[in-house]
Amino acid sequence: MAYFNQSRSRTVILPAGGRFATPETLTARAHQLADAFPDTSVRLLGQTDEGRPIEALTISGGPRQVVVLAGVHPDESVGYHTVSALWDVLAKPGAALRACTWHVVWCSDPDGAARHTPIQPLSVETYFTGETYYRPAPAEQPEWGYRPAHPADELAATRAVRGLIDEVRPDALVSLHNALSGGAFSFVTHRLVPLHRAMARMPARYSLPLADPEEAGDGPSTPWAPGVWRVRRPAPALGAGISSVQYAKLRYGTVGLIPEVPLFRAQASPETGLESAGRVLEAGLNLRAAASALPALEQTRSGRAARSQIGILPAISDAEEKRRRASAFSHWAVLRAATSLLRHAQDSFVRDLAALERCEVLLERHMRTTKTHLAPTPHPSELVAGAQLDLIVTLAEALHDTKSLQEQR
Incomplete structure:
Protein backbone atom coordinates (compact mmCIF):
# COMPACT_ATOMS: atom_id res chain seq x y z
CA MET A 1 0.00 0.00 0.00
CA ALA A 2 1.18 3.49 -0.75
CA TYR A 3 1.59 6.00 2.02
CA PHE A 4 1.95 9.72 2.39
CA ASN A 5 4.46 11.31 4.75
CA GLN A 6 3.33 14.89 5.23
CA SER A 7 6.22 15.80 7.51
CA ARG A 8 9.01 15.04 5.07
CA SER A 9 8.02 14.53 1.44
CA ARG A 10 4.97 14.04 -0.73
CA THR A 11 6.30 10.95 -2.44
CA VAL A 12 4.14 7.90 -3.07
CA ILE A 13 5.83 4.65 -2.07
CA LEU A 14 4.63 1.70 -4.12
CA PRO A 15 4.93 -2.03 -3.64
CA ALA A 16 7.94 -3.73 -5.19
CA GLY A 17 7.47 -3.76 -8.93
CA GLY A 18 5.42 -0.57 -8.91
CA ARG A 19 2.41 -2.01 -10.74
CA PHE A 20 -0.16 0.48 -11.89
CA ALA A 21 -3.58 0.18 -10.40
CA THR A 22 -6.33 -0.67 -12.88
CA GLN A 267 16.93 11.53 -24.91
CA ALA A 268 16.93 14.29 -27.51
CA SER A 269 16.34 13.00 -31.02
CA PRO A 270 19.39 13.25 -33.31
CA GLU A 271 17.19 14.34 -36.22
CA THR A 272 16.87 17.85 -37.47
CA GLY A 273 13.38 19.28 -37.75
CA LEU A 274 13.52 18.88 -41.52
CA GLU A 275 14.51 15.22 -41.24
CA SER A 276 11.71 14.63 -38.76
CA ALA A 277 9.20 16.31 -41.07
CA GLY A 278 10.16 13.95 -43.87
CA ARG A 279 9.92 10.89 -41.62
CA VAL A 280 6.45 11.85 -40.37
CA LEU A 281 5.19 12.64 -43.86
CA GLU A 282 6.47 9.33 -45.22
CA ALA A 283 4.91 7.48 -42.28
CA GLY A 284 1.56 9.07 -43.02
CA LEU A 285 1.70 8.05 -46.68
CA ASN A 286 2.64 4.46 -45.78
CA LEU A 287 -0.08 4.19 -43.16
CA ARG A 288 -2.69 5.55 -45.57
CA ALA A 289 -1.62 2.98 -48.15
CA ALA A 290 -1.85 0.20 -45.57
CA ALA A 291 -5.29 1.40 -44.47
CA SER A 292 -6.58 1.28 -48.04
CA ALA A 293 -6.17 -2.51 -48.04
CA LEU A 294 -8.19 -2.94 -44.84
CA PRO A 295 -11.91 -2.78 -44.08
CA ALA A 296 -13.25 0.78 -43.79
CA LEU A 297 -11.76 2.56 -40.78
CA GLU A 298 -15.13 3.81 -39.54
CA GLN A 299 -16.19 0.22 -38.79
CA THR A 300 -14.18 -0.06 -35.55
CA ARG A 301 -13.29 2.22 -32.67
CA SER A 302 -9.58 1.71 -33.30
CA GLY A 303 -10.12 2.38 -37.00
CA ARG A 304 -11.75 5.71 -36.26
CA ALA A 305 -8.89 6.49 -33.90
CA ALA A 306 -6.36 5.59 -36.59
CA ARG A 307 -8.16 7.79 -39.11
CA SER A 308 -7.84 10.82 -36.84
CA GLN A 309 -4.26 10.01 -35.83
CA ILE A 310 -3.12 9.50 -39.42
CA GLY A 311 -5.04 12.61 -40.42
CA ILE A 312 -2.99 14.92 -38.19
CA LEU A 313 0.41 13.66 -39.38
CA PRO A 314 0.70 16.21 -42.24
CA ALA A 315 0.18 19.05 -39.75
CA ILE A 316 2.77 17.52 -37.43
CA SER A 317 5.17 17.26 -40.36
CA ASP A 318 4.63 20.94 -41.15
CA ALA A 319 5.32 21.87 -37.53
CA GLU A 320 8.47 19.74 -37.43
CA GLU A 321 9.82 21.47 -40.53
CA LYS A 322 9.84 24.76 -38.60
CA ARG A 323 11.78 23.30 -35.67
CA ARG A 324 15.55 23.26 -35.37
CA ARG A 325 15.53 19.78 -33.79
CA ALA A 326 12.98 16.97 -34.00
CA SER A 327 10.38 16.66 -31.25
CA ALA A 328 9.75 13.46 -29.33
CA PHE A 329 6.04 13.92 -30.03
CA SER A 330 6.66 13.33 -33.73
CA HIS A 331 7.68 9.77 -32.84
CA TRP A 332 4.84 9.17 -30.41
CA ALA A 333 2.25 10.46 -32.89
CA VAL A 334 3.39 8.00 -35.54
CA LEU A 335 3.44 5.10 -33.07
CA ARG A 336 -0.10 5.90 -31.93
CA ALA A 337 -1.34 5.89 -35.51
CA ALA A 338 0.51 2.69 -36.45
CA THR A 339 -0.67 0.84 -33.35
CA SER A 340 -4.29 1.94 -33.80
CA LEU A 341 -4.22 0.82 -37.44
CA LEU A 342 -2.91 -2.62 -36.47
CA ARG A 343 -5.58 -2.88 -33.77
CA HIS A 344 -8.22 -2.03 -36.39
CA ALA A 345 -6.91 -4.78 -38.65
CA GLN A 346 -7.05 -7.27 -35.78
CA ASP A 347 -10.50 -6.18 -34.62
CA SER A 348 -11.77 -6.48 -38.21
CA PHE A 349 -10.58 -10.10 -38.43
CA VAL A 350 -8.73 -9.33 -41.65
CA ARG A 351 -8.35 -12.39 -43.86
CA ASP A 352 -5.77 -10.75 -46.10
CA LEU A 353 -2.66 -11.86 -44.23
CA ALA A 354 -0.43 -9.69 -46.41
CA ALA A 355 -2.41 -6.57 -45.40
CA LEU A 356 -2.17 -7.53 -41.73
CA GLU A 357 1.54 -8.22 -42.03
CA ARG A 358 2.06 -4.81 -43.63
CA CYS A 359 0.54 -3.14 -40.55
CA GLU A 360 2.76 -5.22 -38.29
CA VAL A 361 5.88 -4.32 -40.29
CA LEU A 362 5.07 -0.60 -40.18
CA LEU A 363 4.62 -0.68 -36.40
CA GLU A 364 7.85 -2.61 -35.93
CA ARG A 365 9.73 -0.17 -38.17
CA HIS A 366 8.53 2.90 -36.28
CA MET A 367 9.14 1.16 -32.96
CA ARG A 368 12.78 0.58 -33.90
CA THR A 369 13.19 4.19 -35.03
CA THR A 370 11.67 5.52 -31.81
CA LYS A 371 13.87 3.32 -29.64
CA THR A 372 16.98 4.29 -31.60
CA HIS A 373 16.28 8.03 -31.58
CA LEU A 374 14.76 8.50 -28.12
CA ALA A 375 16.07 5.52 -26.07
CA PRO A 376 12.96 5.79 -23.86
CA THR A 377 12.96 4.31 -20.36
Whole structure:
Protein backbone atom coordinates (compact mmCIF):
# COMPACT_ATOMS: atom_id res chain seq x y z
CA MET A 1 0.00 0.00 0.00
CA ALA A 2 1.18 3.49 -0.75
CA TYR A 3 1.59 6.00 2.02
CA PHE A 4 1.95 9.72 2.39
CA ASN A 5 4.46 11.31 4.75
CA GLN A 6 3.33 14.89 5.23
CA SER A 7 6.22 15.80 7.51
CA ARG A 8 9.01 15.04 5.07
CA SER A 9 8.02 14.53 1.44
CA ARG A 10 4.97 14.04 -0.73
CA THR A 11 6.30 10.95 -2.44
CA VAL A 12 4.14 7.90 -3.07
CA ILE A 13 5.83 4.65 -2.07
CA LEU A 14 4.63 1.70 -4.12
CA PRO A 15 4.93 -2.03 -3.64
CA ALA A 16 7.94 -3.73 -5.19
CA GLY A 17 7.47 -3.76 -8.93
CA GLY A 18 5.42 -0.57 -8.91
CA ARG A 19 2.41 -2.01 -10.74
CA PHE A 20 -0.16 0.48 -11.89
CA ALA A 21 -3.58 0.18 -10.40
CA THR A 22 -6.33 -0.67 -12.88
CA PRO A 23 -10.01 0.32 -13.09
CA GLU A 24 -10.89 -3.15 -11.84
CA THR A 25 -8.67 -3.02 -8.76
CA LEU A 26 -9.84 0.52 -7.99
CA THR A 27 -13.49 -0.51 -8.24
CA ALA A 28 -12.94 -3.28 -5.71
CA ARG A 29 -10.98 -0.97 -3.42
CA ALA A 30 -13.56 1.80 -3.58
CA HIS A 31 -16.30 -0.54 -2.42
CA GLN A 32 -14.05 -1.86 0.36
CA LEU A 33 -13.45 1.69 1.57
CA ALA A 34 -17.16 2.47 1.43
CA ASP A 35 -17.89 -0.59 3.56
CA ALA A 36 -15.14 0.25 6.06
CA PHE A 37 -15.79 3.96 6.69
CA PRO A 38 -19.20 5.46 7.57
CA ASP A 39 -18.46 8.81 5.89
CA THR A 40 -17.44 7.16 2.61
CA SER A 41 -19.79 5.99 -0.13
CA VAL A 42 -19.75 4.78 -3.72
CA ARG A 43 -22.21 6.55 -5.99
CA LEU A 44 -23.44 5.43 -9.39
CA LEU A 45 -23.25 8.48 -11.63
CA GLY A 46 -24.65 6.80 -14.73
CA GLN A 47 -23.79 4.39 -17.47
CA THR A 48 -21.73 4.67 -20.62
CA ASP A 49 -23.11 4.29 -24.12
CA GLU A 50 -22.15 0.60 -23.90
CA GLY A 51 -23.81 0.14 -20.52
CA ARG A 52 -20.79 0.18 -18.21
CA PRO A 53 -21.23 1.91 -14.84
CA ILE A 54 -19.47 5.16 -13.98
CA GLU A 55 -18.99 5.48 -10.25
CA ALA A 56 -17.50 7.96 -7.81
CA LEU A 57 -16.11 7.46 -4.33
CA THR A 58 -17.29 10.28 -2.09
CA ILE A 59 -15.34 10.89 1.11
CA SER A 60 -17.25 13.40 3.21
CA GLY A 61 -15.40 16.10 5.10
CA GLY A 62 -15.53 19.87 5.16
CA PRO A 63 -17.61 22.18 2.98
CA ARG A 64 -15.04 22.61 0.19
CA GLN A 65 -15.88 20.25 -2.69
CA VAL A 66 -13.09 18.67 -4.74
CA VAL A 67 -13.67 16.47 -7.79
CA VAL A 68 -10.82 14.29 -9.09
CA LEU A 69 -11.08 12.53 -12.47
CA ALA A 70 -8.79 9.67 -13.45
CA GLY A 71 -8.77 7.50 -16.55
CA VAL A 72 -9.88 10.45 -18.68
CA HIS A 73 -7.95 8.89 -21.58
CA PRO A 74 -7.63 5.09 -21.45
CA ASP A 75 -3.96 5.11 -22.46
CA GLU A 76 -3.02 7.51 -19.64
CA SER A 77 -2.86 5.22 -16.65
CA VAL A 78 -0.71 7.16 -14.16
CA GLY A 79 -3.88 8.72 -12.74
CA TYR A 80 -5.16 5.33 -11.58
CA HIS A 81 -2.19 4.97 -9.28
CA THR A 82 -2.39 8.57 -8.14
CA VAL A 83 -6.01 7.99 -7.10
CA SER A 84 -5.05 4.88 -5.15
CA ALA A 85 -2.39 6.87 -3.30
CA LEU A 86 -4.84 9.71 -2.63
CA TRP A 87 -7.25 7.25 -1.06
CA ASP A 88 -4.44 6.02 1.19
CA VAL A 89 -3.95 9.58 2.38
CA LEU A 90 -7.63 10.27 2.94
CA ALA A 91 -8.15 6.99 4.80
CA LYS A 92 -5.68 7.96 7.52
CA PRO A 93 -7.29 9.11 10.79
CA GLY A 94 -7.15 12.86 11.21
CA ALA A 95 -5.90 13.50 7.67
CA ALA A 96 -5.66 17.24 7.10
CA LEU A 97 -7.14 16.84 3.65
CA ARG A 98 -10.43 15.77 5.21
CA ALA A 99 -11.18 19.47 5.57
CA CYS A 100 -12.58 19.00 2.04
CA THR A 101 -15.23 16.65 0.69
CA TRP A 102 -13.75 14.54 -2.09
CA HIS A 103 -15.51 13.03 -5.10
CA VAL A 104 -13.17 10.71 -7.00
CA VAL A 105 -14.21 9.27 -10.36
CA TRP A 106 -11.54 6.63 -10.73
CA CYS A 107 -12.42 5.71 -14.33
CA SER A 108 -13.98 8.48 -16.40
CA ASP A 109 -14.09 6.46 -19.64
CA PRO A 110 -14.98 2.84 -18.87
CA ASP A 111 -15.74 2.02 -22.51
CA GLY A 112 -12.26 3.18 -23.50
CA ALA A 113 -10.61 1.49 -20.53
CA ALA A 114 -12.20 -1.83 -21.53
CA ARG A 115 -10.15 -1.66 -24.74
CA HIS A 116 -6.79 -0.61 -23.27
CA THR A 117 -4.78 -2.87 -20.99
CA PRO A 118 -1.68 -1.49 -19.26
CA ILE A 119 1.04 -4.16 -19.30
CA GLN A 120 3.90 -4.41 -16.83
CA PRO A 121 6.82 -4.12 -16.86
CA LEU A 122 6.31 -0.89 -18.76
CA SER A 123 8.30 -0.38 -21.97
CA VAL A 124 7.64 1.08 -25.39
CA GLU A 125 7.01 -2.45 -26.68
CA THR A 126 4.47 -3.32 -23.99
CA TYR A 127 2.76 0.07 -24.29
CA PHE A 128 2.26 0.10 -28.07
CA THR A 129 0.84 -3.34 -28.84
CA GLY A 130 -1.96 -3.97 -31.29
CA GLU A 131 -3.72 -6.28 -28.86
CA THR A 132 -3.87 -3.92 -25.89
CA TYR A 133 -3.43 -0.28 -26.99
CA TYR A 134 -6.38 2.06 -27.45
CA ARG A 135 -6.77 5.82 -27.55
CA PRO A 136 -10.15 7.00 -28.84
CA ALA A 137 -10.76 9.35 -31.70
CA PRO A 138 -11.42 12.90 -30.43
CA ALA A 139 -15.19 12.61 -30.95
CA GLU A 140 -15.24 9.52 -28.72
CA GLN A 141 -13.31 11.02 -25.80
CA PRO A 142 -15.73 11.88 -22.95
CA GLU A 143 -13.23 14.29 -21.37
CA TRP A 144 -13.33 16.59 -24.41
CA GLY A 145 -17.04 16.18 -25.04
CA TYR A 146 -18.71 18.79 -22.79
CA ARG A 147 -21.17 20.78 -24.90
CA PRO A 148 -22.97 23.38 -22.77
CA ALA A 149 -25.02 24.64 -25.71
CA HIS A 150 -25.91 21.15 -26.94
CA PRO A 151 -25.89 18.75 -23.95
CA ALA A 152 -28.00 16.19 -25.80
CA ASP A 153 -25.02 15.63 -28.11
CA GLU A 154 -22.73 14.59 -25.27
CA LEU A 155 -21.53 11.03 -24.77
CA ALA A 156 -23.26 9.21 -21.93
CA ALA A 157 -20.00 9.13 -19.94
CA THR A 158 -19.69 12.91 -20.28
CA ARG A 159 -23.28 13.43 -19.08
CA ALA A 160 -22.65 11.20 -16.05
CA VAL A 161 -19.62 13.18 -14.87
CA ARG A 162 -21.27 16.49 -15.75
CA GLY A 163 -24.15 15.49 -13.48
CA LEU A 164 -21.71 15.22 -10.57
CA ILE A 165 -20.16 18.59 -11.42
CA ASP A 166 -23.57 20.24 -11.66
CA GLU A 167 -24.66 18.72 -8.35
CA VAL A 168 -21.67 19.57 -6.15
CA ARG A 169 -20.47 22.73 -7.97
CA PRO A 170 -16.89 21.94 -7.02
CA ASP A 171 -14.48 24.45 -5.59
CA ALA A 172 -11.72 22.53 -7.39
CA LEU A 173 -11.59 19.95 -10.16
CA VAL A 174 -8.49 17.93 -11.05
CA SER A 175 -8.27 16.04 -14.34
CA LEU A 176 -5.32 13.63 -14.24
CA HIS A 177 -3.27 13.18 -17.43
CA ASN A 178 0.11 11.92 -18.47
CA ALA A 179 2.26 12.63 -21.50
CA LEU A 180 4.56 10.06 -23.05
CA SER A 181 7.84 11.92 -22.51
CA GLY A 182 9.27 15.38 -21.98
CA GLY A 183 8.79 17.48 -18.89
CA ALA A 184 6.05 17.84 -16.29
CA PHE A 185 3.61 20.71 -16.63
CA SER A 186 0.20 21.86 -15.47
CA PHE A 187 -2.69 23.73 -17.02
CA VAL A 188 -4.59 25.81 -14.46
CA THR A 189 -7.61 28.06 -14.61
CA HIS A 190 -6.55 30.43 -11.83
CA ARG A 191 -3.27 32.02 -10.84
CA LEU A 192 -2.30 29.97 -7.80
CA VAL A 193 1.14 30.73 -6.37
CA PRO A 194 1.41 27.56 -4.22
CA LEU A 195 1.05 25.49 -7.41
CA HIS A 196 3.86 27.50 -8.97
CA ARG A 197 6.08 26.53 -6.04
CA ALA A 198 5.00 22.89 -6.26
CA MET A 199 5.93 22.76 -9.95
CA ALA A 200 9.27 24.42 -9.23
CA ARG A 201 10.25 21.61 -6.86
CA MET A 202 9.46 18.81 -9.37
CA PRO A 203 13.06 18.46 -10.65
CA ALA A 204 14.59 18.17 -7.17
CA ARG A 205 11.86 16.14 -5.47
CA TYR A 206 10.73 13.81 -8.25
CA SER A 207 13.59 13.94 -10.78
CA LEU A 208 11.12 15.23 -13.39
CA PRO A 209 12.19 18.08 -15.66
CA LEU A 210 9.77 20.91 -16.32
CA ALA A 211 8.29 21.18 -19.80
CA ASP A 212 9.04 24.03 -22.15
CA PRO A 213 6.21 25.75 -24.06
CA GLU A 214 6.75 23.64 -27.19
CA GLU A 215 6.16 20.43 -25.23
CA ALA A 216 2.90 21.73 -23.82
CA GLY A 217 1.50 22.12 -27.32
CA ASP A 218 -1.26 24.57 -28.21
CA GLY A 219 -3.36 24.07 -25.09
CA PRO A 220 -2.08 26.92 -22.89
CA SER A 221 -2.41 30.57 -23.76
CA THR A 222 -0.54 32.38 -20.97
CA PRO A 223 2.56 31.20 -19.07
CA TRP A 224 2.21 31.94 -15.36
CA ALA A 225 5.37 30.24 -14.09
CA PRO A 226 7.88 27.62 -15.27
CA GLY A 227 5.80 24.56 -16.16
CA VAL A 228 2.49 26.32 -15.41
CA TRP A 229 0.13 27.69 -18.05
CA ARG A 230 -3.32 29.16 -17.94
CA VAL A 231 -5.99 27.00 -19.53
CA ARG A 232 -7.20 28.49 -22.77
CA ARG A 233 -10.66 30.02 -22.51
CA PRO A 234 -13.39 28.07 -24.35
CA ALA A 235 -14.16 29.27 -27.84
CA PRO A 236 -17.35 31.34 -28.23
CA ALA A 237 -18.98 28.56 -30.26
CA LEU A 238 -19.92 26.33 -27.32
CA GLY A 239 -21.35 23.69 -29.61
CA ALA A 240 -17.77 22.46 -29.90
CA GLY A 241 -16.58 20.12 -27.16
CA ILE A 242 -14.66 21.49 -24.18
CA SER A 243 -12.99 19.74 -21.27
CA SER A 244 -14.32 19.03 -17.79
CA VAL A 245 -12.02 21.70 -16.37
CA GLN A 246 -13.22 24.30 -18.86
CA TYR A 247 -16.85 23.38 -18.24
CA ALA A 248 -16.61 23.63 -14.44
CA LYS A 249 -14.75 26.94 -14.67
CA LEU A 250 -17.31 28.33 -17.12
CA ARG A 251 -20.34 27.26 -15.08
CA TYR A 252 -19.22 27.57 -11.47
CA GLY A 253 -15.89 29.43 -11.36
CA THR A 254 -14.21 26.17 -10.30
CA VAL A 255 -10.45 26.13 -9.85
CA GLY A 256 -9.24 23.66 -12.45
CA LEU A 257 -5.96 21.76 -12.54
CA ILE A 258 -4.64 19.46 -15.28
CA PRO A 259 -1.34 17.95 -14.11
CA GLU A 260 0.64 16.29 -16.91
CA VAL A 261 3.55 14.03 -16.00
CA PRO A 262 5.78 12.10 -18.43
CA LEU A 263 5.59 8.33 -18.63
CA PHE A 264 9.02 7.87 -20.21
CA ARG A 265 12.40 9.55 -19.94
CA ALA A 266 13.73 10.15 -23.46
CA GLN A 267 16.93 11.53 -24.91
CA ALA A 268 16.93 14.29 -27.51
CA SER A 269 16.34 13.00 -31.02
CA PRO A 270 19.39 13.25 -33.31
CA GLU A 271 17.19 14.34 -36.22
CA THR A 272 16.87 17.85 -37.47
CA GLY A 273 13.38 19.28 -37.75
CA LEU A 274 13.52 18.88 -41.52
CA GLU A 275 14.51 15.22 -41.24
CA SER A 276 11.71 14.63 -38.76
CA ALA A 277 9.20 16.31 -41.07
CA GLY A 278 10.16 13.95 -43.87
CA ARG A 279 9.92 10.89 -41.62
CA VAL A 280 6.45 11.85 -40.37
CA LEU A 281 5.19 12.64 -43.86
CA GLU A 282 6.47 9.33 -45.22
CA ALA A 283 4.91 7.48 -42.28
CA GLY A 284 1.56 9.07 -43.02
CA LEU A 285 1.70 8.05 -46.68
CA ASN A 286 2.64 4.46 -45.78
CA LEU A 287 -0.08 4.19 -43.16
CA ARG A 288 -2.69 5.55 -45.57
CA ALA A 289 -1.62 2.98 -48.15
CA ALA A 290 -1.85 0.20 -45.57
CA ALA A 291 -5.29 1.40 -44.47
CA SER A 292 -6.58 1.28 -48.04
CA ALA A 293 -6.17 -2.51 -48.04
CA LEU A 294 -8.19 -2.94 -44.84
CA PRO A 295 -11.91 -2.78 -44.08
CA ALA A 296 -13.25 0.78 -43.79
CA LEU A 297 -11.76 2.56 -40.78
CA GLU A 298 -15.13 3.81 -39.54
CA GLN A 299 -16.19 0.22 -38.79
CA THR A 300 -14.18 -0.06 -35.55
CA ARG A 301 -13.29 2.22 -32.67
CA SER A 302 -9.58 1.71 -33.30
CA GLY A 303 -10.12 2.38 -37.00
CA ARG A 304 -11.75 5.71 -36.26
CA ALA A 305 -8.89 6.49 -33.90
CA ALA A 306 -6.36 5.59 -36.59
CA ARG A 307 -8.16 7.79 -39.11
CA SER A 308 -7.84 10.82 -36.84
CA GLN A 309 -4.26 10.01 -35.83
CA ILE A 310 -3.12 9.50 -39.42
CA GLY A 311 -5.04 12.61 -40.42
CA ILE A 312 -2.99 14.92 -38.19
CA LEU A 313 0.41 13.66 -39.38
CA PRO A 314 0.70 16.21 -42.24
CA ALA A 315 0.18 19.05 -39.75
CA ILE A 316 2.77 17.52 -37.43
CA SER A 317 5.17 17.26 -40.36
CA ASP A 318 4.63 20.94 -41.15
CA ALA A 319 5.32 21.87 -37.53
CA GLU A 320 8.47 19.74 -37.43
CA GLU A 321 9.82 21.47 -40.53
CA LYS A 322 9.84 24.76 -38.60
CA ARG A 323 11.78 23.30 -35.67
CA ARG A 324 15.55 23.26 -35.37
CA ARG A 325 15.53 19.78 -33.79
CA ALA A 326 12.98 16.97 -34.00
CA SER A 327 10.38 16.66 -31.25
CA ALA A 328 9.75 13.46 -29.33
CA PHE A 329 6.04 13.92 -30.03
CA SER A 330 6.66 13.33 -33.73
CA HIS A 331 7.68 9.77 -32.84
CA TRP A 332 4.84 9.17 -30.41
CA ALA A 333 2.25 10.46 -32.89
CA VAL A 334 3.39 8.00 -35.54
CA LEU A 335 3.44 5.10 -33.07
CA ARG A 336 -0.10 5.90 -31.93
CA ALA A 337 -1.34 5.89 -35.51
CA ALA A 338 0.51 2.69 -36.45
CA THR A 339 -0.67 0.84 -33.35
CA SER A 340 -4.29 1.94 -33.80
CA LEU A 341 -4.22 0.82 -37.44
CA LEU A 342 -2.91 -2.62 -36.47
CA ARG A 343 -5.58 -2.88 -33.77
CA HIS A 344 -8.22 -2.03 -36.39
CA ALA A 345 -6.91 -4.78 -38.65
CA GLN A 346 -7.05 -7.27 -35.78
CA ASP A 347 -10.50 -6.18 -34.62
CA SER A 348 -11.77 -6.48 -38.21
CA PHE A 349 -10.58 -10.10 -38.43
CA VAL A 350 -8.73 -9.33 -41.65
CA ARG A 351 -8.35 -12.39 -43.86
CA ASP A 352 -5.77 -10.75 -46.10
CA LEU A 353 -2.66 -11.86 -44.23
CA ALA A 354 -0.43 -9.69 -46.41
CA ALA A 355 -2.41 -6.57 -45.40
CA LEU A 356 -2.17 -7.53 -41.73
CA GLU A 357 1.54 -8.22 -42.03
CA ARG A 358 2.06 -4.81 -43.63
CA CYS A 359 0.54 -3.14 -40.55
CA GLU A 360 2.76 -5.22 -38.29
CA VAL A 361 5.88 -4.32 -40.29
CA LEU A 362 5.07 -0.60 -40.18
CA LEU A 363 4.62 -0.68 -36.40
CA GLU A 364 7.85 -2.61 -35.93
CA ARG A 365 9.73 -0.17 -38.17
CA HIS A 366 8.53 2.90 -36.28
CA MET A 367 9.14 1.16 -32.96
CA ARG A 368 12.78 0.58 -33.90
CA THR A 369 13.19 4.19 -35.03
CA THR A 370 11.67 5.52 -31.81
CA LYS A 371 13.87 3.32 -29.64
CA THR A 372 16.98 4.29 -31.60
CA HIS A 373 16.28 8.03 -31.58
CA LEU A 374 14.76 8.50 -28.12
CA ALA A 375 16.07 5.52 -26.07
CA PRO A 376 12.96 5.79 -23.86
CA THR A 377 12.96 4.31 -20.36
CA PRO A 378 10.02 4.50 -17.94
CA HIS A 379 10.08 6.94 -15.07
CA PRO A 380 9.63 5.19 -11.70
CA SER A 381 5.89 5.02 -11.14
CA GLU A 382 6.20 6.20 -7.53
CA LEU A 383 7.70 9.46 -8.76
CA VAL A 384 5.17 10.36 -11.46
CA ALA A 385 2.24 9.42 -9.22
CA GLY A 386 3.88 11.25 -6.33
CA ALA A 387 4.23 14.38 -8.44
CA GLN A 388 0.52 14.37 -9.27
CA LEU A 389 -0.42 13.72 -5.66
CA ASP A 390 1.78 16.62 -4.56
CA LEU A 391 -0.14 18.97 -6.85
CA ILE A 392 -3.53 17.69 -5.69
CA VAL A 393 -2.59 18.21 -2.06
CA THR A 394 -1.18 21.66 -2.80
CA LEU A 395 -4.42 22.66 -4.51
CA ALA A 396 -6.59 21.35 -1.67
CA GLU A 397 -4.55 23.23 0.90
CA ALA A 398 -4.73 26.43 -1.16
CA LEU A 399 -8.54 26.31 -1.14
CA HIS A 400 -8.39 27.28 2.53
CA ASP A 401 -5.99 30.18 1.92
CA THR A 402 -7.94 32.91 0.18
CA LYS A 403 -4.84 35.11 -0.13
CA SER A 404 -3.14 32.57 -2.39
CA LEU A 405 -6.02 32.34 -4.83
CA GLN A 406 -6.52 35.08 -7.38
CA GLU A 407 -9.27 34.87 -9.98
CA GLN A 408 -7.84 35.04 -13.49
CA ARG A 409 -8.93 38.01 -15.49
